[in-house]
Amino acid sequence: VVWHVVGAGSLGSLWATRLARGGLPVKLVLRDAKRLAAYEANGATLTLVENGVESRLAISAQTADSAEPIERLLLACKAYDAEQAAAALAQRLTPDAQIILLQNGLGSQDAVAAKVPNARCICASSTEGAFRQRDWSVVFAGHGYNWLGDPADPSPPDWLSDLQLAGIPHEWTPDILTRLWRKLALNCAINPLTVLHDCRNGGLMQHHCEVATLCAELTELLQQCGQPAAAEDLHSDVQRVIQATAANYSSMYQDVAQGRRTEISYLLEYACATAERHHCVVPHLQQLKVRLIQHLTDKGLPTN
Ligand code: NAP
Numbered sequence: 001v002v003w004h005v006v007g008a009g010s011l012g013s014l015w016a017t018r019l020a021r022g023g024l025p026v027k028l029v030l031r032d033a034k035r036l037a038a039y040e041a042n043g044a045t046l047t048l049v050e051n052g053v054e055s056r057l058a059i060s061a062q063t064a065d066s067a068e069p070i071e072r073l074l075l076a077c078k079a080y081d082a083e084q085a086a087a088a089l090a091q092r093l094t095p096d097a098q099i100i101l102l103q104n105g106l107g108s109q110d111a112v113a114a115k116v117p118n119a120r121c122i123c124a125s126s127t128e129g130a131f132r133q134r135d136w137s138v139v140f141a142g143h144g145y146n147w148l149g150d151p152a153d154p155s156p157p158d159w160l161s162d163l164q165l166a167g168i169p170h171e172w173t174p175d176i177l178t179r180l181w182r183k184l185a186l187n188c189a190i191n192p193l194t195v196l197h198d199c200r201n202g203g204l205m206q207h208h209c210e211v212a213t214l215c216a217e218l219t220e221l222l223q224q225c226g227q228p229a230a231a232e233d234l235h236s237d238v239q240r241v242i243q244a245t246a247a248n249y250s251s252m253y254q255d256v257a258q259g260r261r262t263e264i265s266y267l268l269e270y271a272c273a274t275a276e277r278h279h280c281v282v283p284h285l286q287q288l289k290v291r292l293i294q295h296l297t298d299k300g301l302p303t304n
Contacts, residue, residue: 001025001072003015003016003072003162004028005019006074006085006089008046009132010131010132011102012028013046013048014128014130016046016074017048018048018166019162019168020046020059024162028060029062030061036062039136040061042135042136044058044059044061045058046136047136047138051140064085064088067092068092070097071093071097073098078261079108079263080261080263080265082109083111083114086099086116090115090116093118096120097118097120098120098121099112099116099120101123104266105266105270106270108266120152120157123148123149124146124176125147125179125180126147127146128142128145128169146163146169146170146171147171149172149173149174149175149176175229181227185218185222185231185271186241188267189218190211190242191251191253192288194249195250195256195295196292196295200248200253201242201246201250202245205246210284211242213284215234217282217284221271221274225277225280252267268285268292272286272289
């Protein structure tokens, strides 16, 4: 079965190049004819830079308009592009199609599932890190892990062996929602504050009380919205992450610094909306959202 990969950005390229290197059939689905022409002008190859070593992989590409049926789709765009990208390919999906969703945060997965009601949607939570050096070239910056799961069906799919062949570290879990919620909570406790205090993750050691207050509200929220496992020892985990990644700039910090749209709607905004739905009182989290939105507005960036 061919792996159709939508989005030749950081994570999409990281997956596509490793699958291709493992000898598996991969096809890229690019945004439009212009991007396809640019890719072909680059020799229709993607470059993976790993420990300073470049591997160049020939991978064929197409646009969403191609007629070829899609049985397996890796959706590797940003959360705010996922619904539209999936909708554009809905007609091409086979009756037994499976989609793997690489988006950070929560909210986009349900939006995608609503557009492709017959496909099996498998969610991923990735701790791998990659960035684009230039177009069609990705740097594998941080080794990590990929947790995969289907909130609607605990049985593992038959393609995990492909990931094994490709050397993509992964584990199938029936508790993918716990993973996604935990990651979202860590993100809410750290990323917005690094933007507002203009600091690396380690800079939050100077804002210990603010972090502790947010963790208390996030813990309460997770307990009330049916995710108690994601709430366990959240504060100590946040402190551990702050220390372990002290020298790093958070993804949201980098997005803002580079004038890129953030995924706020699928992170802090999603947490606040869930709190409202469950009548859970989280004043500091709400205030954090207001401050972050004001900051993005001041910078001329989208607030959704
Ligand atoms: P990215 O580098 O911006 O890549 C997204 C790609 O999707 C871009 O190449 C974009 O095309 C493409 N795209 C968007 N809509 C499309 C469409 N309709 N058809 C075809 N292509 C489309 O983003 P990323 O860093 O890989 O992040 C993807 C997701 O993974 C995010 O939710 C992110 O939070 C998550 N994540 C990323 C990392 C990481 O280290 N990068 C780690 C963990 C999680 P253009 O190039 O034409 O704009």
